[in-house]
Amino acid sequence: MEAVERFRNAKIAKEISEEIRRLKPDRKVKFMHVCGTAAGPEA
């Protein structure tokens, strides 16, 4: 559980997003997520 908490930690998110901004490309880039979720009982 502790390991998962690291992936929800806002301080770490800030560090990663700062690193992302440092790596900002000089052109527009587009990433696609293709999630493939399991259908579930919701709705």
Add this chain to the structure above:
Amino acid sequence: MFAGQPLAPRHEQTISRFGLRSLLPEEVEVIAGPGCPVCVTPTVALDRAVELALRGVIVTAFGDLMMVPATRMSLLEAKARGGDVRVVYSVSDAVEVARRNPDREVVFVSVGFETTAPTTASELLRGVPENFSVMCYHRLIPPAMELLLGIGDIHIDGFICPGHVAAIIGVKAFRIFAEAYKMPTTIAGFEPNDVLLAILMLLRQLRDGEAMCENEYSRVVREEGNLKAQQFIDEVYDIATADWRGIGRIPQSGLTLKKEFEDFDAEKRYEFTSMKHVDINPGCNCHLVMIGKIYPPECRLFGKVCTPQKPYGPCMVSSEGTCRIYYKYGERPKL
């Protein structure tokens, strides 16, 4: 900390719910692809399930499917008209319904990707009652990704691949995109920092002029995947060309039951009325949302004619549908 509630396992939900786009520079865009199984299930599946329900068959399905618009009516409308449609949490529940109703026919609408296919396979291998059958509409993610690469005007610079699918089929199944197509690829988990890390990994690849398949979700995903689940899939299904709602026919992208299991194939057990199945209603732009060509608010029907209470297109139904997620969380201001 981010709100620590369990997350629905979908990247778009994580991105929208936690406003991750607001953390990204304007040069970095993240779009949703065809990842919602409810959205891509072709209307023919729903039309046939509705027909069976109205003919007295017990139809079991995941709740996500209930409100999905079909050609004549949704499963929920069929239930309102007297059809016996029951929401189940798993295929095991559907088999249990069959066992408890030996004098009735029970059909399970089996949809989803590599994540749900092994569960249905497992039940069929364990043995199901004779009054049980399956409408098999499982779809495979990698062939859809290959199709997306061929759509010239989308211009994808990197893929963020689904961690749970990779948990089943392994990193190896996604290597083709880096190795053959030279497309930067990461496999990502579903916590906010998983997604941010995956984006960072892709940006590093772009900076270095590389195309690799990296595994951000290494706490779950292994190179070979889940061999037992793969064995179940291999034993029960054949791979076939399949229709995806709003996208069309994709070679080698679907699973059908092998001949040994055709006695439990609802589409072989029953005859269906011949009719024209309408996947995308006039004015609906779900097909463009599904391939990442537009964002949901760019559809004129979004939030007006098409809402979660009265969905017009399939992407507004499920909590995993891109339009539904945008409706719920909207866009966050840039930080």
